[in-house]
Amino acid sequence: MNPVRLIMVLVAAVSAIGLAVVLKRALGGEPAAPVARAAPVAEPARSMTQVLVAKRDLPIGTRLVAADVAWQAWPSGAVNGAFITNGAAPDGKVEAAKATLAATADQMAGVDPAKVVDGAIVRDPILTGEPITARKIVRGGEGGYLSVVLTPGKRAMSVPVTSDTAVGGFILPGDRVDVVSTRDAPAVPDSVAAGKVIIAETVLQNIRVLALDQSAVAEKDAKSIVAATATLEVGPVEAETLARAKAYGPVTLALRAYTDLGGPSGVTGPAGGDSTVRINRGGATTSVAVRP
Incomplete structure (x- = not known):
């Protein structure tokens, strides 16, 4: 073969290889291996506690009946020690609640709401959905009872x-x-x-x-x-x-x-x-x- 022609063939081959390499790099190179996505981690279930709440606005002097209150699921971490609960509050909050609600401690075990509020009268206004607390209700024989039951x-x-x-x-x-x-x-x-x-x-x-x-x-x-x-x-x-x-x-x-x-x-x-x-x-x- 003519030496000149041989050199031209080699140069063309090298150029083709170089062009291929340039094009490959320009187009992103080798396709990346697919990355395996981690499966979503399920959030732990939130602990809930049954809290006694008002089903309607309760003005001062209202004599509570079962239709006025209901148990409602409440995040256990947000349960106040003064709430009336079903006894499932964590971190010792049940004991704190029982100490605060001495008058109703024996009625806080998730019983019928009618028994929890039996004989109670509203001392301070309670809004719809608001938890019932001992400070806002009073029973016969407790201090302040007569001042609540008196007609204005x-x-x-x-x-x-x-x-x-x-x-x-x-x-x-x-x-x-x-x-x-x-x-x-x-x-x-x-x-x-x-x-x-x-x-x-x-x-x-x-x-x-x-x-x-x-x-x-x-x-x-x-x-x-x-x-x-x-x-x-x-x-x-x-x-x-x-x-x-x-x-x-x-x-x-x-x-x-x-x-x-x-x-x-x-x-x-x-x-x-x-x-x-x-x-x-x-x-x-x-x-x-x-x-x-």
């Missing part, structure tokens, strides 16, 4: 009672009564014989009984309570009238029918006129003034 603008006032002046003990908290005042008065001038005159008048009507002694709620199935004091719900003017009646003499509570709940309540209006009943026993005449 009303007062609580106690009067001494006996079995005779409280219908033999059949008056219970929540009943409605009339307050009858009795007192001595001068004898009627035209009476046949001078005698003792007793005036009896109803000074208050349809008054709500808040408590008997320190019991604001009658025990289950209780039919009577023999107490030494009865606490009544009265307005400012009614409180003054009751104080005067107590100063005059003993007062008697007259139990009203349950159907009288919506009747007139408060200080009785002026009577159309007094009438006197004279009772003669054994030669002694006693005049009793009564009002219709």
